[in-house]
Amino acid sequence: MKAMEHRGQEQAAAEPQAANYKLQCVACATSYPAGELRYRCVCGEVLEVAYPQLPALTAAEVDARWASRSFPYQSGVWRYRELVLPVANAHIISKPEGNTNLYSVGSDERSGERRVGEFADIAQLWLKHEGENPTGSFKDRGMTAGVSQAVAIGARAVACASTGNTSASLASYAAKAGLRCFVFIPAGKTAFGKLAQALAYGAVTMQVAGDFDAAMSLVQQVANELGVYLLNSINPFRIEGQKTIAYELMQQLGWQVPDWIVLPAGNLGNTAAVGKACRDMLQLGWIDRLPRIAAIQAAGAAPFYASYQTAFAERHTVSAKTLATAIQIGNPVSYLRARKVIRSHNGVVASVSDEAIMQAKAVVDAAGIGCEPASAASVAGARLLRQQGVIGANERVACILTGHLLKDAEAVINYHLEGDNPGANRPLPVEASMAAVAGTISRYL
Numbered sequence: 162m163k164a165m166e167h168r169g170q171e172q173a174a175a176e177p178q179a180a181n182y183k184l185q186c187v188a189c190a191t192s193y194p195a196g197e198l199r200y201r202c203v204c205g206e207v208l209e210v211a212y213p214q215l216p217a218l219t220a221a222e223v224d225a226r227w228a229s230r231s232f233p234y235q236s237g238v239w240r241y242r243e244l245v246l247p248v249a250n251a252h253i254i255s256k257p258e259g260n261t262n263l264y265s266v267g268s269d270e271r272s273g274e275r276r277v278g279e280f281a282d283i284a285q286l287w288l289k290h291e292g293e294n295p296t297g298s299f300k301d302r303g304m305t306a307g308v309s310q311a312v313a314i315g316a317r318a319v320a321c322a323s324t325g326n327t328s329a330s331l332a333s334y335a336a337k338a339g340l341r342c343f344v345f346i347p348a349g350k351t352a353f354g355k356l357a358q359a360l361a362y363g364a365v366t367m368q369v370a371g372d373f374d375a376a377m378s379l380v381q382q383v384a385n386e387l388g389v390y391l392l393n394s395i396n397p398f399r400i401e402g403q404k405t406i407a408y409e410l411m412q413q414l415g416w417q418v419p420d421w422i423v424l425p426a427g428n429l430g431n432t433a434a435v436g437k438a439c440r441d442m443l444q445l446g447w448i449d450r451l452p453r454i455a456a457i458q459a460a461g462a463a464p465f466y467a468s469y470q471t472a473f474a475e476r477h478t479v480s481a482k483t484l485a486t487a488i489q490i491g492n493p494v495s496y497l498r499a500r501k502v503i504r505s506h507n508g509v510v511a512s513v514s515d516e517a518i519m520q521a522k523a524v525v526d527a528a529g530i531g532c533e534p535a536s537a538a539s540v541a542g543a544r545l546l547r548q549q550g551v552i553g554a555n556e557r558v559a560c561i562l563t564g565h566l567l568k569d570a571e572a573v574i575n576y577h578l579e580g581d582n583p584g585a586n587r588p589l590p591v592e593a594s595m596a597a598v599a600g601t602i603s604r605y606l
């Protein structure tokens with residue numbers, strides 16, 4: 162691996178004293194010093210940040226920080242900074258992110274949002290809307306950690322492969338940090354909102370003639386051979402930032418653990434992060450038990466589900482195809498990290514059709530909340546698991562919505578304008594006259 166260029170000794174000296182974590186291989190447990198620049202173990206597998214002992218931080222302390230308006234605690238990531246990244250304030254690149262809404266949408270609710278709970282047949286249901294982050298997806302939580310680490314080690318340039326959201330997020334954070342940014346996206350397979358962001362935020366955007374999995378393997382080679390800092394979720398610091406979705410969810414629930422956390426699953430970084438966060442919280446005594454975790458894949462991009470069906474006897478890869486382009490991934494990088502989570506959280510993996518995803522999305526959208534297609538896989542999955550009796554009638558369920566509705570406006574327009582989809586809401590052409598408008602309105606009142 163080529164040496165990184167460093168910005169000078171002063172910055173290195175400004176870093177907090179040596180962190181007490183190591184980078185540990187998920188497969189063979191070989192560990193490496195915290196400061197070593199590497200993304201994979203010598204055995205080829207991915208690494209995790211591992212603490213011999215977690216930094217002391219209490220739930221009361223993070224509750225006290227919750228009201229803070231000052232840097233960096235006003236961020237829903239850096240509020241938990243001891244568990245995210247031991248980095249000096251000067252290196253933190255924060256917008257700030259997090260502090261996303263938790264919508265209570267169970268069928269027990271009185272508001273119009275209860276239609277989501279009715280759809281899924283779940284009385285106590287929450288949607289944690291990670292699409293409310295600065296660039297419109299959950300990726301910002303991992304990216305603030307990853308880009309801060311890039312700054313701390315004096316990286317000159319950063320890169321990622323992406324189905325869209327990671328590239329949008331990295332492009333934005335790199336611009337803030339003043340770092341050159343290279344993104345690799347599969348040509349013709351990225352939703353326009355995301356492509357628009359990468360271009361607008363100034364990333365050098367390479368449209369790879371191939372799928373996400375091809376772009377992913379290419380960018381790893383780029384990082385290794387050209388000395389550009391890799392900020393896909395293979396980078397363990399991204400995962401550390403993403404853990405805060407679960408910290409914040411529990412904090413919003415007053416540390417009352419839901420029975421289930423349900424989330425869409427593609428490259429499996431988020432499944433890994435949410436599970437790791439729950440283990441942290443249990444170890445620190447913030448919560449008294451682990452929630453079960455359900456990772457939901459699109460049927461056309463379900464290699465993890467295929468492995469799950471054989472009790473993970475085999476690692477599957479597929480050629481992925483789904484309308485939920487964010488999770489159109491056939492060879493997930495965090496397979497082993499996520500497998501560990503499913504095993505240790507009494508978890509399940511499910512697969513839902515594109516039709517079910519789009520139907521769930523239409524319900525979330527019509528509740529006034531809205532999300533991009535991949536996000537709705539969580540709600541479609543919760544509904545399926547409820548139908549199968551895996552989720553019980555009285556269980557409390559939190560679904561993670563990972564991206565904003567406007568990320569993929571094309572999917573919305575197609576759903577409402579083409580074919581005969583449930584809940585389709587076609588625009589009505591009207592003449593510019595009061596009589597015509599009154600006639601139309603009278604049909605709805």
Ligand code: F0G
Pocket residue numbers: 298300322323324325326327328394425426427428429430431432487488533535536563564
């Ligand atoms: N939902 C959305 C909106 C996503 O963008 C992604 C992943 C996921 C879910 C799945 O999360 O990969 O951690 O299992 N998007 C990545 C990207 C791959 O490049 O933006 P995961």
